[in-house]
Amino acid sequence: xxxxxxxxxxxxxxxSISQDSLxxxxxxxxxxxxxxxxxxxxxxxxxxxxxxxxxxxxRLPQLTFNLGQNNSLSDQRKNPISFAPYLFQSTDLxxxxxxNWTLFNGFGIKANKIKLEQLQLQSENTATLAIxxxxxxxxxxxxxxxxxxxxxSLLNNIVQLSYEKYSxxxxxxxxxxxxxxxxxxxxxxxxxxxxxIVLQQLSLNNAIRNLNLIMGEDVEKKWFLTSKIKPELNxxxxxxxxxxxxxxxxxxxxxxINIALTQQDISLAKSQFYPIIxxxxxxxxxxxxxxxxxxNAPIGNAASRNLNYYGNFTLNFKLYDGGKVKRGIKALEIxxxxxxxxxxxxxxxxIFELKNVYELxxxxxxxxxxxxxxxxxxxxxxxxxxxxxxxxxxxxxxxxDIEMAYLSAGVALYQASYDLLESNxxxxxxxxxxxxxx
Numbered sequence: 001x002x003x004x005x006x007x008x009x010x011x012x013x014x015x016s017i018s019q020d021s022l023x024x025x026x027x028x029x030x031x032x033x034x035x036x037x038x039x040x041x042x043x044x045x046x047x048x049x050x051x052x053x054x055x056x057x058x059r060l061p062q063l064t065f066n067l068g069q070n071n072s073l074s075d076q077r078k079n080p081i082s083f084a085p086y087l088f089q090s091t092d093l094x095x096x097x098x099x100n101w102t103l104f105n106g107f108g109i110k111a112n113k114i115k116l117e118q119l120q121l122q123s124e125n126t127a128t129l130a131i132x133x134x135x136x137x138x139x140x141x142x143x144x145x146x147x148x149x150x151x152x153s154l155l156n157n158i159v160q161l162s163y164e165k166y167s168x169x170x171x172x173x174x175x176x177x178x179x180x181x182x183x184x185x186x187x188x189x190x191x192x193x194x195x196x197i198v199l200q201q202l203s204l205n206n207a208i209r210n211l212n213l214i215m216g217e218d219v220e221k222k223w224f225l226t227s228k229i230k231p232e233l234n235x236x237x238x239x240x241x242x243x244x245x246x247x248x249x250x251x252x253x254x255x256x257i258n259i260a261l262t263q264q265d266i267s268l269a270k271s272q273f274y275p276i277i278x279x280x281x282x283x284x285x286x287x288x289x290x291x292x293x294x295x296n297a298p299i300g301n302a303a304s305r306n307l308n309y310y311g312n313f314t315l316n317f318k319l320y321d322g323g324k325v326k327r328g329i330k331a332l333e334i335x336x337x338x339x340x341x342x343x344x345x346x347x348x349x350x351i352f353e354l355k356n357v358y359e360l361x362x363x364x365x366x367x368x369x370x371x372x373x374x375x376x377x378x379x380x381x382x383x384x385x386x387x388x389x390x391x392x393x394x395x396x397x398x399x400x401d402i403e404m405a406y407l408s409a410g411v412a413l414y415q416a417s418y419d420l421l422e423s424n425x426x427x428x429x430x431x432x433x434x435x436x437x438x
Contacts (some may be wrong), residue, residue, distance in 0.1 A: 106274025
């Protein structure tokens with residue numbers, strides 16, 4: 001059984017040899033290229049960019065062309081009042097070209113163009129938000145996976161140590177100087193630690209799959225993560241962070257665009273109070289041929305051709321619509337007030353969240369420093385305990401307590417490192433700097 005456990009340990013420790021290397025910057029690069037949310041929002045940018053032109057706004061004229069061909073038979077042979085009692089075959093070919101151009105519609109064309117520009121900008125900001133969210137998610141998923149790897153390494157050390165102690169106690173028992181109770185204690189520890197490392201491997205696999213899902217990679221792809229969990233301790237000033245957030249936060253920018261869109265809707269609605277001037281021009285032409293095979297007819301074939309030109313101006317002015325336009329404008333003005341209130345609410349909420357994240361970052365910085373010192377102490381204590389246990393100065397229970405204290409300190413250190421990195425990434429995202437920082 002002990003050999004089986006040792007082989008499992010070797011497999012779990014060295015299974016990453018054939019895996020591809022992946023740094024955090026490379027993970028972000030892959031995510032920016034393959035993440036589905038980013039790709040979808042970029043398609044929306046393409047659509048809004050396509051529609052953002054003067055033709056869509058209504059400034060350019062519309063030109064249409066129609067072509068028709070008609071055939072008919074007219075049998076007048078039994079019509080007593082017909083001047084030409086013959087069987088006629090008629091063939092007509094007609095065509096027309098028409099130009100329709102709105103010259104003025106109460107400044108609605110310009111308002112439409114501005115709205116199209118704002119819709120394009122809104123889609124670009126939405127894409128930026130998707131990029132920020134993806135970078136933030138990749139950072140957290142990457143360091144979560146890295147943390148699971150480091151915890152796996154800690155457990156691996158514990159399992160190896162338990163295996164060594166168990167093997168040493170077996171040798172002592174064989175030569176008659178070991179205690180059966182200690183042998184069973186170390187054997188129990190070996191089984192417990194081996195179970196923990198198997199469960200830790202499951203957590204590690206899930207973390208890698210989650211990272212792949214966010215990046216848009218095959219979820220079963222394996223990686224060797226090269227970037228270290230090493231938080232950079234920077235002094236941050238809340239006033240500076242607040243100013244950066246109010247200037248650069250993408251959610252705030254999008255809300256400003258929502259306000260501008262409502263204001264453009266008001267301008268469009270007010271344009272209905274102005275007259276609409278249209279210019280229409282066109283050309284109509286037709287060519288016809290009438291023929292009969294009746295030998296008594298004075299004419300066997302006759303052809304005709306018509307050509308007409310026209311150019312007209314029209315003016316439309318809405319005199320009364322039951323107050324519909326005024327009510328629509330009033331509703332839009334109320335909606336504009338709602339947008340302003342939502343902006344104030346969002347700003348206050350973001351300031352509140354920024355303050356919480358800032359204070360959490362400060363707290364986690366202190367916790368990181370403390371846990372780092374605690375881990376160094378527990379590491380030194382474990383080395384001393386190994387010597388004392390070999391000398392018989394402490395028993396297996398005392399050694400196990402020190403061993404578990406080392407494991408807990410290591411887990412706490414990596415968790416504190418991850419928490420600090422998470423707070424820093426969230427601050428970068430809230431202040432709109434997470435893209436520039438990568």
